[in-house]
Amino acid sequence: MAPALQGKGQTIMEMVLFWVLAVVAVAAGVGVIAQRSATRSALCLLANFCCLAGLYVLLNAQFVALVQVIVYAGAIVVLFLFVVLLLGAEGAEEKPGARRAQWVAAALLGALLLAGIVWALAPGTGAPAGALTRSDNVREIGAALLSSYAIPFELTAVVLLIAIIGTLVLAKKRLEE
Amino acid sequence: MVPASYYLILGAVLFVLGAAGVLVRRNALVMLMSVELMLSAVSLTLVTYSRFLGQVDGQVFALLVMAVAAAEVAVGLAVVVALVRHKDTTDVDEMDSC
Numbered sequence: 119m120a121p122a123l124q125g126k127g128q129t130i131m132e133m134v135l136f137w138v139l140a141v142v143a144v145a146a147g148v149g150v151i152a153q154r155s156a157t158r159s160a161l162c163l164l165a166n167f168c169c170l171a172g173l174y175v176l177l178n179a180q181f182v183a184l185v186q187v188i189v190y191a192g193a194i195v196v197l198f199l200f201v202v203l204l205l206g207a208e209g210a211e212e213k214p215g216a217r218r219a220q221w222v223a224a225a226l227l228g229a230l231l232l233a234g235i236v237w238a239l240a241p242g243t244g245a246p247a248g249a250l251t252r253s254d255n256v257r258e259i260g261a262a263l264l265s266s267y268a269i270p271f272e273l274t275a276v277v278l279l280i281a282i283i284g285t286l287v288l289a290k291k292r293l294e295e
Numbered sequence: 296m297v298p299a300s301y302y303l304i305l306g307a308v309l310f311v312l313g314a315a316g317v318l319v320r321r322n323a324l325v326m327l328m329s330v331e332l333m334l335s336a337v338s339l340t341l342v343t344y345s346r347f348l349g350q351v352d353g354q355v356f357a358l359l360v361m362a363v364a365a366a367e368v369a370v371g372l373a374v375v376v377a378l379v380r381h382k383d384t385t386d387v388d389e390m391d392s393c
Contacts, residue, residue, distance in 0.1 A: 144305070144309065150325070150329060151312060151315055151325070159324075159325050159328055173339060177302065177345075179342045182357050185361055189365055190335065190361065193365060194365060197372060201372045201376060228312075228314060235307040236307055239304075259354055259358070263355055267355050278365070281366030281370050284370045288376070289373055289377075
């Protein structure tokens with residue numbers, strides 16, 4: 119947020135943006151699990167990720183927001199859509215009615231889990247707003263990644279390499295059959 | 296400024312939605328999507344704490360979570376594709392029974 123915008127107007131705008139993004143994010147999340155068709159679930163997931171990117175901007179994490187759009191919305195959702203269409207998995211499931219008990223159980227467990235998480239987070243919710251209003255967000259992240267988080271950062275490369283090899287092995291076996 | 300608790304509760308709600316999706320849906324692809332939902336909800340919580348504690352660490356973790364999520368989705372989808380070629384269904388119950 120630009121310092122010039124500070125004041126009551128900015129607070130109200132932030133609140134409005136937060137509520138719009140939050141409501142759309144939750145609605146899209148419900149869509150992911152409620153849509154009968156896998157393609158629509160993937161598109162709801164896309165909407166959810168875009169809302170989260172907006173929330174990251176509100177949280178002053180512009181770089182994470184960019185990466186969210188590029189990696190999640192760009193790569194992951196496209197991969198999902200690609201596989202859904204490749205497998206023809208479109209709407210290939212769920213006899214309605216048969217799963218009602220499962221929905222009830224999941225709703226109960228979900229409510230319990232939500233209460234648990236909120237209870238666990240409650241001590242942290244009164245945290246005062248830190249003074250992270252610097253605008254060189256990318257520089258800070260870069261410095262942290264290459265100094266205190268250098269080893270996790272390098273290990274990420276190993277994780278990605280293993281993922282590539284694993285995917286290749288799984289796909290290659292399929293071709294040989 | 297929006298209080299931290301709003302973001303944290305939103306993250307919790309999204310996480311629970313993802314968990315419910317894994318429990319309820321039987322399409323392997325939609326289950327993977329629900330796992331992604333849970334991962335991104337946790338990222339939101341991390342970034343929220345990063346903002347309100349005034350430290351950049353949470354954002355670094357969020358970026359690492361994204362890298363792991365990308366790897367997970369690539370391998371997970373490859374497993375699903377291999378399973379579907381083998382069992383000819385994306386329904387996990389049917390996969391289990393045949």
